[in-house]
Amino acid sequence: MATGYPSAADRPSHASHPMAKPGYGKHSAPDQAPRTARDFAHLKPREAQIAAFIDRLPEGAAMDAKSLAAQLPAYGQAACRTALKRLSEAGHLRRWKEHLKGDDGTWVWVTRSCFSRTARDDAWWAALLRGDRPEPTPRPRPSAVEPARTRAYGVLASLGRTDPRMTLSHADCTALEGLAAQWLERGTGERELVRALTAGLPYEVHHAAALARRRLTDKLPPERVATPPVMRLAECTVCATPGRPEALPGGLCGTCRGTRPTPPPRTDIGPHMARLRAAASGHTKGTAHDCCT
Structure with missing residues (x-):
């Protein structure tokens, strides 16, 4: 493309x-x-x-x-x-x-x-x-050798691309997956979640997984309430x-x-109306003649 x-x-x-x-x-x-x-x-x-x-x-x-x-x-x-x-x-x-x-x-x-x-x-x-909040569009099905990954896992795995200081291992992503899923269930978008975990980092991050867990726990947004x-x-x-x-x-x-059917062509109703008028006129004249006799 x-x-x-x-x-x-x-x-x-x-x-x-x-x-x-x-x-x-x-x-x-x-x-x-x-x-x-x-x-x-x-x-x-x-x-x-x-x-x-x-x-x-x-x-x-x-x-x-x-x-x-x-x-x-x-x-x-x-x-x-x-x-x-x-x-x-x-x-x-x-x-x-x-x-x-x-x-x-x-x-x-x-x-x-x-x-x-x-x-x-x-x-x-x-x-x-x-x-309503629509169901997420299904992603392409993984191959037989690749296990399915949730949205929460994908967000956690992507943190290192946003800021290398927050690079997480597979074990870290698996351990934190449940906490991240709660954010998504409460209406947080994927980009918002990434920002929450990578914004305002200290100069040096000694343990990315521990910092991510702390932020996921302390900054968890409130449950969604019904809206009009x-x-x-x-x-x-x-x-x-x-x-x-x-x-x-x-x-x-x-x-x-281009799929709306074309309305049928209008027929010429002139001759039909003329016949009706003629019939009505003849009926009226006949009635008047009978009354005068």
Whole structure:
């Protein structure tokens, strides 16, 4: 997969990308897998390049076709619009309206463009739209000789890549796996957990496993409490037609998917109406004649 842009001169700057109005724009999906060089290898080159660009945009960045085309000189608005449609079909993008309370206390509807580096299926997106916490997308099955690893183990094993002072052994990861799993069960994201275990380290770490255990125990977040249901209304990614998630497979309405049946052609009812009028006229005249006799 080509992840670069056509030329260095055309390479866009994420820092100069416009931000949407407060509450609008890019909204990152939860529980995404760590970024890799092959995240969008299943997409065509154009969609892969645009997806990689969106993936690195900050929260709240404008994600409409016009804004993307202004930052991606190789593609026009039509190409960007088509790419957004393809990303929706592939499970990387959904759009919805969300009812939020503004700073002034009034309730407003804002449009979310939710982007996920990890491709999701329709059921996952529908759960997110309801305000539920979707089940993590299954990872590729391990080989017969490689035991399955949990998300908690994976986070612990990755600490050394973030800061070599926190490198843990296999035995350390196995011993701390249960504590790390509690953080994830209470809603902590994988990147948040990594930051909690690697931020503000002393100059020299003598025992990484002991420090990790201490932080996992002392900083364990509270259990999740029930929150009011989120008011969200799904929209077609392309034309913003509202609908229930099951009516928008791939995030697209029937018209934008090209599957909505064409209505049957209208028949010419003129002759039929003329016959009805003639019959009614004849019946009226006949009745009047009978009354006069």
